[in-house]
Structure formats: C-alpha cells, structure tokens
Amino acid sequence: xxxxxISKPQHSLRVTKQRKAIFAVxxxxxxxxxxxxxxxxxxxxxxxxxLATVYRNLKLLARQGLIREITTGDGPHRYDFQTHExxxxxxxxxxxxxxxxxxxxxxxxxxxxRRGFRVRTHDLVFRGLCPACQSLSPSD
Numbered sequence: 001x002x003x004x005x006i007s008k009p010q011h012s013l014r015v016t017k018q019r020k021a022i023f024a025v026x027x028x029x030x031x032x033x034x035x036x037x038x039x040x041x042x043x044x045x046x047x048x049x050x051l052a053t054v055y056r057n058l059k060l061l062a063r064q065g066l067i068r069e070i071t072t073g074d075g076p077h078r079y080d081f082q083t084h085e086x087x088x089x090x091x092x093x094x095x096x097x098x099x100x101x102x103x104x105x106x107x108x109x110x111x112x113x114r115r116g117f118r119v120r121t122h123d124l125v126f127r128g129l130c131p132a133c134q135s136l137s138p139s140d
Contacts, residue, residue: 013064021045022057026067032078032088032097070097072125087124093133100126 013019025041026033033041039054058079062069070078072090078097080088087100102124109119 013060013066016057018042018046018049018053019057019061021049022054023061023066026079026081029081030099032070032080034076034078036076038079070125071123072097073127085122087126089126089128089130091130091133092127093129093136096130097125098130 021042022038025038031037035055035058036051038058039049039051042049042054058067058069058077061067062079065083068080068083070080070088072078072088075090075095080099082099085105087102087105089098089100090096091098105122108122112119
C-alpha cells in the first residue's frame, strides 16, 4: 500500500485508518468473509469502528475495483481480495466459498461479443456440496 492511497494497478483511493484496516483484513484471505466477519476482525484493531462504516467502505472498495463483492444468492455478500475474473463455488451445507479458476471465460466473452454484448465483468457462482461436506453423508 502506498503512503496515502490504497492502490492496485489503475486504482487509487484516499487512505483512512478504517479503509487501511479493512483492506489489510482482506489481503491474503481466501475465506471470502462477510461484512460482519470483516467487522469483527477490524474491530480487534479499531475497537470504535461501526458495522455501518465497514459496510460503507467495503461497498466503496468494491465499486473502485479494489476488491470483489460476491453474491451467493441467499446469504450475505462475501468479499474477495482477488479481483481478477474467476468463478466461485458456494457449499450449501457449510457455507464456505471457494475460488474456481476456469479457462472457458475467454470463449464465453468472445461468444457474447459475437452476439453484440459488451461484457464489463461477470459473477459466476456454482452451488452444491464441497468435498468435505459430501463425505459427511452420501445423500444430497
């Protein structure tokens, strides 16, 4: 992080201690935490931060393209430090969210472009049972 900006290539945002703490919590975290989980972790460093401040800053960081906001359908939004285009898998049983790297996104983009669509970004979330939850019971 630069001294006065939170940045990734082509993005910059004025640094506040709240944004810096939120961004730091997400860096290197592959668990795709919810806003409440981010709030609980940030509160360890900034005890007076409010949940509303965390929500507002997560939305701002996502709008700026510095993090990704993931919608899994029926639960709270999750947040991902990895901003490159990739899919996710949401386990219906344990609610974990996993990164899924797919190489067909280029072909999909090309096909959409051929049909006249201009893709800005995409969110692809698969749902089902992760390997650990599948081993718990053969039903489902």
